[in-house]
Amino acid sequence: MNAHAHHAATPKPLLRHRKNVELLRPDQLEALRQAFAQLNKISSNVVTDNRGYQYLAGLHGLPGQYCQHGDPPGSDPLFLPWHRAYLYVFELALRDQAADASLAWWDWTSPASHANGIPQAFDTAQVNGQPNPLAKAPVQPAARQSGRPTETFRSPRAPSSLPSADRIRQILSLRSFSDFTAQLEDVHNRVHGWVGGTMGIIPWAAYDPIFWAHHTNIDRLWRIWQLRHPQRFSDRFLNTALPPFPLTVEQTLNIKPLGYDYASSTTHVPGTHA
Amino acid sequence: MPDRFVSQPLELPAHTAEADFVRADLEFHGVDHSGLSYEARVFLNRLDADLDTPLEPGEDGGYAGSFYIFGHGGCFGDVGHCEVPTTRNPNDKRLPHPLTPHTKTVIVTEEVRRIRDSTDSDQLTVTVVADVYDVGDLPVGRDAAEPLLFDSISLVTYETPPPLPPVSPAEAERPAPEPE
Numbered sequence: 001m002n003a004h005a006h007h008a009a010t011p012k013p014l015l016r017h018r019k020n021v022e023l024l025r026p027d028q029l030e031a032l033r034q035a036f037a038q039l040n041k042i043s044s045n046v047v048t049d050n051r052g053y054q055y056l057a058g059l060h061g062l063p064g065q066y067c068q069h070g071d072p073p074g075s076d077p078l079f080l081p082w083h084r085a086y087l088y089v090f091e092l093a094l095r096d097q098a099a100d101a102s103l104a105w106w107d108w109t110s111p112a113s114h115a116n117g118i119p120q121a122f123d124t125a126q127v128n129g130q131p132n133p134l135a136k137a138p139v140q141p142a143a144r145q146s147g148r149p150t151e152t153f154r155s156p157r158a159p160s161s162l163p164s165a166d167r168i169r170q171i172l173s174l175r176s177f178s179d180f181t182a183q184l185e186d187v188h189n190r191v192h193g194w195v196g197g198t199m200g201i202i203p204w205a206a207y208d209p210i211f212w213a214h215h216t217n218i219d220r221l222w223r224i225w226q227l228r229h230p231q232r233f234s235d236r237f238l239n240t241a242l243p244p245f246p247l248t249v250e251q252t253l254n255i256k257p258l259g260y261d262y263a264s265s266t267t268h269v270p271g272t273h274a
Numbered sequence: 275m276p277d278r279f280v281s282q283p284l285e286l287p288a289h290t291a292e293a294d295f296v297r298a299d300l301e302f303h304g305v306d307h308s309g310l311s312y313e314a315r316v317f318l319n320r321l322d323a324d325l326d327t328p329l330e331p332g333e334d335g336g337y338a339g340s341f342y343i344f345g346h347g348g349c350f351g352d353v354g355h356c357e358v359p360t361t362r363n364p365n366d367k368r369l370p371h372p373l374t375p376h377t378k379t380v381i382v383t384e385e386v387r388r389i390r391d392s393t394d395s396d397q398l399t400v401t402v403v404a405d406v407y408d409v410g411d412l413p414v415g416r417d418a419a420e421p422l423l424f425d426s427i428s429l430v431t432y433e434t435p436p437p438l439p440p441v442s443p444a445e446a447e448r449p450a451p452e453p454e
Contacts, residue, residue, distance in 0.1 A: 062350055065372065067372070068369065068372075069344065069372075070374070070376040071377060072374035075370045148413075149410075155409070183379070187342070188344070192311065193312070193344070196408045196410075197410055201344075201345055201346070201347040201412055202344060202346045202347060203346065203347050
C-alpha cells in the first residue's frame, strides 16, 4: 500500500484542521488543488451555479459587493466575523467537491515567505502538465469593467517587505477587540497591496486563489488572539447578521462548532477498527 | 507622483515624569478608501519626507509607522450608488455603506516620547507620503495622483493602558463563549 492510499483509507476525525501551506503533505495539497479545480469546472459549465468558484469569489467584491471592512462610525467592526463566515462557506463548498480538502494558511511572516514571497503551492503555474488552479482563476463577465480583468494577475513586491513576525506579536498583545481588529485589518490591507494586481483592490481580490490562504491566516491570528484575550460583547454586536451568510457575529466567535480548528500539520494512522 | 500631506503642528503632550503617557496614537479621521490601494507612510518632524526617505526613526523625528488602505477601485453602480448617507434611521438594520470613511490608527508611543525627550520643541508635524500599490490596468476610481483624502489627524496619549473592555460599539455585555 502506498502512502497516499494509506492516508485515504484512514478514518478522519470530524473536526477538520486548517494547516500551514508550507507543511502540507502532497496528498493534502492535491486535495486542495482538486477542490479548487472542481469549483472552477462548475463555474465554467454554468457561471451562476452557487456551488462554483465564480459565484463564491463574486460575493466579496464584484458583482456581490457584500464584504465588510473598517470601523464605520456608530457601527461595529465586522471585518473579522464577516470574513470568518466567508471562509466557512467557501471551505464547505471545497469539501463538497473533495472531502479531504481544507483551507491552508499562508504565514507571510515566515522565513520562507520573506525569502520567496508567495508560497510555491500558489505560485507554480503548472502541476503535472496542467494549469495549477491555485495560481490564478478567471474573472466572470459580470465582474468586469470595460472588459477587464478577464483573469487574476499579481504584481508582488520584494518578499522582505512582507509584514514581520514582530509586528504580529505586537498586534497579538493588544488587549481590546477594537484595537486588535483595527491593527490586524491594517496588516491584512498591506498584504493585499503587497500581492498587487487583482489581489490589490477590493472588487477582484477574492478571485485570486491566494486570497483564501491570506484570509485563513488572518482568521488563524484572530483565533490565537481569542484564546489569549476573552472578550465581552454587546448584544447588538453579537446579534448582527453577516449577509449573505447564514450566521450572526455570535455564531462566528467559536470555531469548533463551525467544525474546524488550526494546526500546523496533521497526520493520522488507523486504530483498532481499521 | 505620489501624494504628500504635511500637517499643521500638533502640540506635544505635557505629561509629567510621575504621570507619563504609556501609549500615543496618531488617529487619522475620515479616511477615504473609495479609490486606490496604498501605504500611507507617516513621518514626524520631517517636512521634506518623500518615498526615498528611509523608514527609520530618529532622535528628533523620522519614520513613525504606516497605515494601509485596501481600496474599492472606484464606483461600480448607477448615479448615487457610491454616495454615503449622511444620516441614518435607527430602525435601518442594513449594514453601513461600504464607502463610509475609516479611522486609521498608527501607534507612535516610542517615537513621540523620543522627540519629546530629545528636543526643545513642544510641537509635532506629521508628514504623510502615499506609496501606491501596483494593480496594473485595473480601474482605480478617482485621480491616481492624489490617493490621500482624510478629514483630520489627532494625537492621543494615554496615561494608563486603554480601557478594557473598550469604549466602543462592540463593548461588553456578556462573555464570548468558549467551547472547550
